[in-house]
Amino acid sequence: MGDLEPSRHPRPVSVYLHVPFCVAKCGYCSFYSLPVGGAPDKALVALYLEALSAEIASLRGTWGPFSIKTLYVGGGTPSLLSLQDWESLLRVLASLGDLSVLREATVEANPCSLREELTSLWRSSFMTRISLGVQSLDDGELRVLGRLHDAQTALQALERAVRSGLETSADLIFGIPGQTLGSWKRSLSLTLCAGVSHISAYQLTLEPDAPMSNRAPDLPDGYPFYRYAQWYLPRKGFRQYEISNFAMQGYESWHNLAYWRHQDVLALGPAAWGYWGGLRYRNAETLELYLEEARQGFPLREQRGERLSKRAQGIEAAILALRTSWGIPRAGFAAAWGNPMLHEIERFLREEVPSHCVFFDEEKITLTAAGMRVGNAIWAGLLGLGDG
Template sequence: MTTTISPELMIGSQAPRLTSLPPLSLYIHIPWCMKKCPYCDFNSHEVRTERGDMPEAEYVAALIRDLETAVPQVWGRPVVSVFFGGGTPSLFSAQSIETILSTVRALLPLELFAEITLEANPGTFEMQKFTDFRAAGINRLSVGIQSFNPRHLKALGRIHNGDDALRAIEIALRNFDNLNLDLMYGLPDQTLEQAQTDIETAAASGASHISAYHLTLEPNTLFHRYPPPLPDDDLTAEMQLMIEQTLANNGYENYETSAFAQPGREARHNMNYWLFGDYLGIGAGAHSKISFRDKILRQVRYRQPKAYVEKTRASTMDAGPALLEQREVGRNDRAFEFMMNALRLTRGFAIETFLERTGLPITSIQRQLDEAEQRVLITRDFQHVAPTLLGRRFLNDLLQIFLPEKRIG
């Protein structure tokens, strides 16, 4: 494990203290998928069933050991949400998911109505399996549709087609009344009309939440090495406006840059991220953010599943979890990390929340707030800060104002 000490701590300046600890979520990473998509930069590994290289039971045991050794860091704190991400967590059996959740409930005070989400892909849908997931304790499903267009699905390397996507939604809605659909736009050779058909199909499905992401070419992906023909910036901007208008007309609120929800169906887990809440991440490559009264830590688990399993075997309650990296979030980074997340929210944030989550007074970024307001990128009063429509359209420009280097200079 490597530990990085921020420069201000090295010179002895006192870190700001938190008056209260933020809400706590739990993230559980399951890193296997049926096929690695060419645009995906997540820590996911393609299953090769003939080699039997998805050691489900062994990995579940490793997750449990990881959680047991991490619990002392968050002892007694209630968990408001649980998220099974990947990869494709729905590849695991409902029995494995139930075993993990039973351990969570035994070790942590899980809130009575905690949101518990499982990610799934249409290519892995079976009616009985998803009935069993619901019985195991999952109460929210997030389905990676991406598109209903067979040509675009093929270009994205997906293993399902449009009919599979519609069938998956039908099965999901029989078992879950809280359903998210992930879609993408700006796809290879996609037209505005095709993007509109996708979003209208999603809106008509009855899903309570829709996430619409612009396809980006991430480093270390096949698409980055061999870029496909993508729509230009003007066309993708038209797609974004069309998506926002279509979903608004269908009763969805655009409460975050890429997230749209029916009233009261915002993702609690993601809202906790965006408001600089805490999250304990277990599983291969999982990230954590854990606050204490006098410090905020960020942690990373070992990325490769085999190494992760081996390292968890050697971890102990006294030594703590097996970490690849741990660093303390310094004073200068706290404000930026908070703003980087909270300014994604259409409604912005309460100034009181900034103080609670960072330990810093809002005056610590007074000059940056003044600049953002002068450039009409935010609105604010004595209680609240929110991005303007211009600020949401040029979010990167807005966030650059709060970069630590800019503040130090």
């Protein structure tokens, strides 16, 4: 996949927008969202949309103008918004900048709230892709996770998404208490049968602030589930192009590639993370604080950020690149971060990591499937190279 950097357009950027409303909190979730018990309050959504417009105006004034190459509307539960609120949101998003180079625009959806009226609206707008939070197609596992949908609802939502003509990706979770290899295989194969072109497969992990972590459940070893996905999905035409992501040829997520290629990503909405020219920043952590900052013109964006040293950026760029099947492109990496950094990283990978985990050729350095299975240990080693 080449990159899209046409010079006749303003600076092309990727954008992440956080929609902070959910019906209820799932047991494993540590993302920021407000559990609203049903539809979010109209007046609160109106304030949120107003603040979003103000944030866009402020970003355009300080770092703009922009052309938008990828957009990701995540959450929270973006599909919880009403049709009218989505019409307003699309208008707000269109004010971000030049959309003529937009390559991909994804919206996250929840099986319970993915309605036909929304998929039709998205299809008729600049949205191109749905990422559906399926998580499992086993009712017992969904209950353990504290999800509100059952397998039947998820399957119907998958079919609705695929039928809409938008590219469809499904999120699935492995390592759920009580999950078996048989039920994992069934979730994978039913998801494929529904016609998706992309699958993200994540191991269940519980951050201390996740509701389920109070109950301290025993989590099964995720390794056999992951290995199975690595074996099964490529046989069905889904290439593993990143540690947690599998896609049919041409259906990789361009937005996520912007993160893995260490490119700039603007953050919009409460608790959204952004990266801008070496500055990693996080927006106000709650909707309440975000609305307050909007009233003040977003004065804290840069103060709240962390500016990474050149060396830290280089190590991070190497880790992100190794997550993908494209790996570290030697020439591009050396041009961006210098030959000494490339040699130091290569020396670490040759000397400290088992040889069957890494592949080296003249153009690139990549992890093998076995290397991806021990990715966390490799990242820890690379981060241990420290500030030199």
